[in-house]
Amino acid sequence: MADNTVLARDAENGPQARDRDWRDSVLADPDLVLEDRDVMRALIAANAQRMGGNVVDLRGIAMQRLETRLDRLEDTHRSVIAAAYENLAGTNQIHRCVLALLEADTLPELLDNLTDQIAAIVRVDSVRLALESAPPGAASHPAIAPVATGFVDGYVTRGREGPAPQVTLRRCAPAAPEIFGPDARRTRSEALLRLDLGAGRGPGLLIFGAEDAAQFGPGQGTELLGFFAAAFERILVRHLAQA
Numbered sequence: 001m002a003d004n005t006v007l008a009r010d011a012e013n014g015p016q017a018r019d020r021d022w023r024d025s026v027l028a029d030p031d032l033v034l035e036d037r038d039v040m041r042a043l044i045a046a047n048a049q050r051m052g053g054n055v056v057d058l059r060g061i062a063m064q065r066l067e068t069r070l071d072r073l074e075d076t077h078r079s080v081i082a083a084a085y086e087n088l089a090g091t092n093q094i095h096r097c098v099l100a101l102l103e104a105d106t107l108p109e110l111l112d113n114l115t116d117q118i119a120a121i122v123r124v125d126s127v128r129l130a131l132e133s134a135p136p137g138a139a140s141h142p143a144i145a146p147v148a149t150g151f152v153d154g155y156v157t158r159g160r161e162g163p164a165p166q167v168t169l170r171r172c173a174p175a176a177p178e179i180f181g182p183d184a185r186r187t188r189s190e191a192l193l194r195l196d197l198g199a200g201r202g203p204g205l206l207i208f209g210a211e212d213a214a215q216f217g218p219g220q221g222t223e224l225l226g227f228f229a230a231a232f233e234r235i236l237v238r239h240l241a242q243a
Contacts, residue, residue: 037067094224096121098231107135107239111143119208124191126183126209130155132202135240145179152203155179156192164203166229167222168192171213180209188213193229198237206232 026033033039100117104110114127130145132152139146147155155176156164168191175187187209195204206229210216 090224093121094228097228101232101235104235104239107138107242108141110235110239111138111141114206115143122208124208124215125211126180126187128179128207128209129236130179130205130207131197132204133197145181147178147205149202151178152194152205155205156194164194166194167225168194169216169218169220169222169225171217172209173213175209179207183209186211189216191216191225193225193232195229195233195236197233197240201240204233204236 033043097118100113100121101110104113111129114129119125119127127143128145129143130147130152132147132149134144134146138144153164156168169189170192171189173188175184175190177184180187189210189212191208193206193208195206197204208216
């Protein structure tokens with residue numbers, strides 16, 4: 001009698017019972033299968049094998065194409081989200097830089113902020129301000145690089161004809177010793193921000209130098225640096241007028 005009870009229990013809990021449970025679960029909630037890509041692939045493959053090699057499953061092909069498009073859309077979505085976060089982080093950096101510039105009450109304080117706070121915020125190894133008409137009181141500051149008339153545009157364009165752009169990102173090996181001094185040998189890329197300092201003054205050039213050759217390059221965006229250059233230009237002109 002006991003053996004018959006065990007056999008009956010095994011029959012109830014055997015493969016057929018498990019198949020019925022699985023079938024009931026799928027019928028009750030078809031999304032269990034539809035949302036599982038691996039299960040759907042297995043079902044499509046089994047259906048193709050049953051039809052044989054002489055039958056083309058257009059529905060299966062369409063599903064594969066839709067799945068490929070969905071994967072591409074998901075990749076694009078991730079790329080857009082990553083770019084948005086990167087742009088937001090860059091915007092926050094520039095905002096912090098402008099606030100640091102506004103904290104300076106004098107030209108020496110502004111130059112100190114360049115080599116201290118600004119360099120740390122934008123994560124560069126050196127910051128220099130090349131001026132064709134440097135005021136005597138600031139020419140001795142480590143951040144200032146006094147240069148000859150015509151140097152700024154010639155350095156930005158590397159002697160090519162045409163106007164110098166406001167922002168230039170490029171590799172430099174070696175960097176200009178008249179700008180970076182002893183740091184020139186270690187500097188491998190630079191961001192050049194051309195400054196229009198108004199009538200009666202030659203142009204200026206704010207340079208961010210990096211030891212990483214890939215930190216600045218021609219393929220990178222310049223909008224945020226362009227905004228920073230415009231803000232710094234206006235702040236510097238005000239300090240130069242008071243110097």
